[in-house]
Amino acid sequence: MKQIYLDYAAATPMDPAVIKAMQPYLSDKFYNPSATYLPAQAVAKDLAAARAKVAQILGAKPAEIVFTAGGTEANNLAIHGIMRRYSKAQIITSAIEHESVLQPASLYEHLEAPVKKDGSLDLDKLTKHVTDNTVLISVMYANNEIGTIQPIKAVAQLIVNIRQQRQKKGNKLPIYLHTDACQTANYLDLHVSRLGIDLMTLNGGKIYGPKQSGVLYVRAGVELEPLIYGGGHERGLRSGTENVAADVGFATALELAQTKRAEETRRLQALQQDFFGLIAKHLPTASINGSQKNRLPNNVNLTLPGQDNERLLIKLEEKGVLAAAGSACSASNEEPSHVLSAIGLSDKDAQASLRLTMGQATTAADVTKTVIVLAEIVHNPNH
Ligand SMILES: Cc1ncc(COP(=O)(O)O)c(C=O)c1O
Numbered sequence: 001m002k003q004i005y006l007d008y009a010a011a012t013p014m015d016p017a018v019i020k021a022m023q024p025y026l027s028d029k030f031y032n033p034s035a036t037y038l039p040a041q042a043v044a045k046d047l048a049a050a051r052a053k054v055a056q057i058l059g060a061k062p063a064e065i066v067f068t069a070g071g072t073e074a075n076n077l078a079i080h081g082i083m084r085r086y087s088k089a090q091i092i093t094s095a096i097e098h099e100s101v102l103q104p105a106s107l108y109e110h111l112e113a114p115v116k117k118d119g120s121l122d123l124d125k126l127t128k129h130v131t132d133n134t135v136l137i138s139v140m141y142a143n144n145e146i147g148t149i150q151p152i153k154a155v156a157q158l159i160v161n162i163r164q165q166r167q168k169k170g171n172k173l174p175i176y177l178h179t180d181a182c183q184t185a186n187y188l189d190l191h192v193s194r195l196g197i198d199l200m201t202l203n204g205g206k207i208y209g210p211k212q213s214g215v216l217y218v219r220a221g222v223e224l225e226p227l228i229y230g231g232g233h234e235r236g237l238r239s240g241t242e243n244v245a246a247d248v249g250f251a252t253a254l255e256l257a258q259t260k261r262a263e264e265t266r267r268l269q270a271l272q273q274d275f276f277g278l279i280a281k282h283l284p285t286a287s288i289n290g291s292q293k294n295r296l297p298n299n300v301n302l303t304l305p306g307q308d309n310e311r312l313l314i315k316l317e318e319k320g321v322l323a324a325a326g327s328a329c330s331a332s333n334e335e336p337s338h339v340l341s342a343i344g345l346s347d348k349d350a351q352a353s354l355r356l357t358m359g360q361a362t363t364a365a366d367v368t369k370t371v372i373v374l375a376e377i378v379h380n381p382n383h
Contacts, residue, residue, distance in 0.1 A: 008359030025245035050251035071203035081224030089135035119148030146290030147299025156196025209253025
């Protein structure tokens with residue numbers, strides 16, 4: 001039985017080109033890039049090239065790229081980095097951020113901005129939360145559970161306006177915009193100036209690169225407190241001998257993702273429409289969660305009223321379909337998804353919801369088979 005993998009939002013297989021690019025740093029080129037001898041300096045040069053590649057893709061400078069061990073670390077560095085520096089200030093996040101944003105934010109003066117029914121940020125309510133004491137706004141670029149893409153440019157414009165008002169009032173507190181872009185690098189523009197952001201999180205595990213790899217983009221002039229103290233690596237923000245293999249792997253994966261972006265987006269958008277059409281036909285009581293318009297092309301999140309998603313996942317797996325109930329990024333917990341709650345689903349409906357996320361190997365036949373199998377499971381409780 002062919003396995004149909006529909007959990008690309010949780011993990012992607014490594015691209016063979018990424019593995020190939022990483023290989024030398026796991027064997028011959030093992031040297032510590034801080035060492036003085038020539039072979040080590042060659043490794044340092046390769047690391048600098050990886051940093052420059054990432055910077056170029058983001059429209060940034062190499063010095064603005066901090067390599068991290070994944071998205072969780074980059075989010076923690078962004079939030080603790082700013083909030084420890086301005087310790088009495090306030091942070092605002094959306095209510096549907098990943099836990100690696102919500103948990104560190106909760107340690108400070110933190111307000112959550114609600115989202116609308118389609119998961120898009122309620123900009124008016126966000127604006128009302130802003131005070132003279134707000135130093136950081138963190139809004140994800142797109143949500144990992146329901147795929148809704150947030151109006152980041154509009155939030156950036158709001159920040160520009162706040163800065164102007166503060167200047168007039170003589171309020172010297174800066175205000176920054178952080179975005180967690182972990183789910184977006186395969187599909188969306190990452191140019192930091194076009195987006196108008198100050199800090200951006202990316203990770204390799206979602207873009208056919210290595211897990212525990214990623215970056216935090218930090219706009220020049222934004223000052224952060226370090227997350228990990230030690231030998232002063234990564235501009236002193238997170239010390240530790242660089243993981244050159246992971247960093248080169250991440251840079252390679254990001255480059256490939258952005259090269260394939262336009263075509264893969266078109267291909268998956270068509271499959272997504274197939275998915276929605278087949279769901280409407282074979283599972284007419286189902287409803288789709290998230291935005292129809294501003295949505296990642298690989299995400300399908302649906303509620304099947306009266307169903308239990310745990311049972312559905314077990315039955316789907318028996319039929320060769322690997323899917324998810326919500327975010328697999330947090331270790332399994334029984335609580336209903338905070339994202340589905342925030343868009344107004346009852347606990348019961350949240351627990352009747354599935355997330356199916358497509359990727360490079362997903363075909364039209366996979367989509368058809370998944371919906372047919374799901375309909376069989378739903379319509380035949382003893383199946
Ligand atoms: C939106 C989002 N942010 C952050 C993370 C955490 O990234 P990592 O697993 O690389 O630490 C994930 C998923 O894992 C994610 O989907």
